[in-house]
Amino acid sequence: MRIVTLLENDSIRNDLKSAHGLSLYIEHNHRKILFDIGPGNQYIKNAKKLGVDIKDVDYLIISHGHRDHGRGISKFLRKNKKAKVYIQETAFQKLYKNFKKIYLPIGIRKPVFSRRLVMVNDDIKIDNGIKIYHNVKAVDQIIKDDTLLKKDPIDGFVQDDFDHEIYLVLYGGKSKVLFSGCSHKGIENIIDSIELKEKKPFSAVVAGFHFSHYDSSNLRQTMYLDDFSEKMTTKGKVTYYTGHCTGDEAYLDLKQRMKDSLQRIKTGTEINL
Numbered sequence: 464m465r466i467v468t469l470l471e472n473d474s475i476r477n478d479l480k481s482a483h484g485l486s487l488y489i490e491h492n493h494r495k496i497l498f499d500i501g502p503g504n505q506y507i508k509n510a511k512k513l514g515v516d517i518k519d520v521d522y523l524i525i526s527h528g529h530r531d532h533g534r535g536i537s538k539f540l541r542k543n544k545k546a547k548v549y550i551q552e553t554a555f556q557k558l559y560k561n562f563k564k565i566y567l568p569i570g571i572r573k574p575v576f577s578r579r580l581v582m583v584n585d586d587i588k589i590d591n592g593i594k595i596y597h598n599v600k601a602v603d604q605i606i607k608d609d610t611l612l613k614k615d616p617i618d619g620f621v622q623d624d625f626d627h628e629i630y631l632v633l634y635g636g637k638s639k640v641l642f643s644g645c646s647h648k649g650i651e652n653i654i655d656s657i658e659l660k661e662k663k664p665f666s667a668v669v670a671g672f673h674f675s676h677y678d679s680s681n682l683r684q685t686m687y688l689d690d691f692s693e694k695m696t697t698k699g700k701v702t703y704y705t706g707h708c709t710g711d712e713a714y715l716d717l718k719q720r721m722k723d724s725l726q727r728i729k730t731g732t733e734i735n736l
Contacts, residue, residue, distance in 0.1 A: 464638060465490040466669065466734040469509045470501040471706050474730035479512060480505035481730045484531035485644060485671060485707045488515045491633045492592045497523045497546070498631055498642050499532040500539055507542070509730060520546045522589065526644025527628040528554030529569050537574040549595055552582040554627040557614040566612070566620060583629050586660070592635040599656045601625060601648045605687040606674050606713070611647070623647070630657060638736055639663055643670035645708045651691055667736055668703045669728070674717075675710030688713065692720035704728050 470486035484501030488510065497520045500506050510517050517539070523546050525533040536548060558570035574580070581589075586596045601624055613623045625647040633640045639661065646653055650672045658664055678684055695703060703721065705714065706728045718725050728734070 464633060464635075464640065464736040466704075466736070467513055467515060468728045468730055468732040468734075469497075469506040469513065469515065471728055471730045471732070473706075476731050479509050479730045482531075483707075485526075487642065487669065488513075488520075489633070489642075492590070492635055494521045494590055494593065495519050496521065496593070496631070496633075497539075499524070499526050499644055500535055502531045502534045504535065504538065507538075513731065517542050518544070522546055522593070523548045524595065524629070524631050524642075525550040525554060525571075526630070526642075527551070527625065527647065528556065528558055528571055529645070530571050531569075532644050533571045536571065537576070540574055540576060540579060547579050547581050547589075549581045549583050549589065549629070551597060551627045551629050552584060556627070558623060558627075559612045559614060559620065561610040561612055561620070569611075592633060594632045594634075596630045596632060596657050596660070597628075599628075599630070599648050599653055602652050604649045606677050606684050608647075608673070608676050632657060632661065634661075638666050640667045640669065640736060641665045643668075645671045646673050651694070654695075664698055665701060667701060668705075669734070670703075670705060671708040672705050672713065672717075673708045674713035675708050677710055677713035677716075679712060679716065685716075688716055689720065692717050696721050696724050702726060704734060 467488040474481040482505050485499045486501040486506035487498040489496040555573040559566045560569050588594050611623045612620045615621050631642040703725050
């Protein structure tokens with residue numbers, strides 16, 4: 464399995480574009496997969512420099528409905544004439560961020576030509592060794608972002624329940640890898656829920672942990688990171704690749720605890736599993 468980071472918050476090279484977002488190119492079982500496309504066209508420009516042809520992608524997975532992961536589906540469909548796009552149907556609802564009582568739209572638009580869209584409302588197998596999971600129950604998070612909202616036609620602005628989030632699992636041989644965009648439902652919860660269904664632990668996890676709102680002065684949060692890192696590192700030989708919404712402060716604290724089992728990805732990072 465080959466994974467190339469087409470877009471991330473930071474870059475390993477000056478000639479590669481970086482932006483607040485995520486896009487991963489994956490080669491697995493003779494299939495080419497794009498997991499998220501970031502907030503604009505940066506992933507396309509980076510793909511050319513990294514030797515990736517967007518026209519060859521077989522599947523595009525949009526992890527959730529925030530624009531830093533899925534803006535520009537229409538442009539992708541114009542460039543790529545064959546790929547199916549897997550997305551949860553509520554990903555096109557009106558999503559917002561409450562920034563000092565100003566409601567900023569952060570959602571994505573549904574393409575006008577949407578015949579290649581596949582709405583994911585259940586856990587499904589889409590190809591040999593390729594599964595998408597949706598049915599993960601949301602649980603309250605100790606480190607969370609309460610500013611993320613959705614607009615209900617009756618109740619107005621309400622807390623987002625992130626039902627629009629989906630997850631990718633690739634497996635073959637001894638490898639079983641989980642991909643998650645921002646893990647709004649909780650990375651620990653997501654790993655536990657899907658491992659229970661798979662009946663086998665993951666060999667690697669590639670995900671944003673969404674710990675960017677971590678407060679190191681909050682004892683409850685620091686204790687949670689202690690417990691989380693201990694649990695993840697005692698699961699066996701698992702490598703966790705993270706970045707984007709994990710946050711620098713949380714990453715540095717976790718790195719001290721998790722050592723080599725935790726790795727940071729940036730634009731241009733290549734992983735071979």
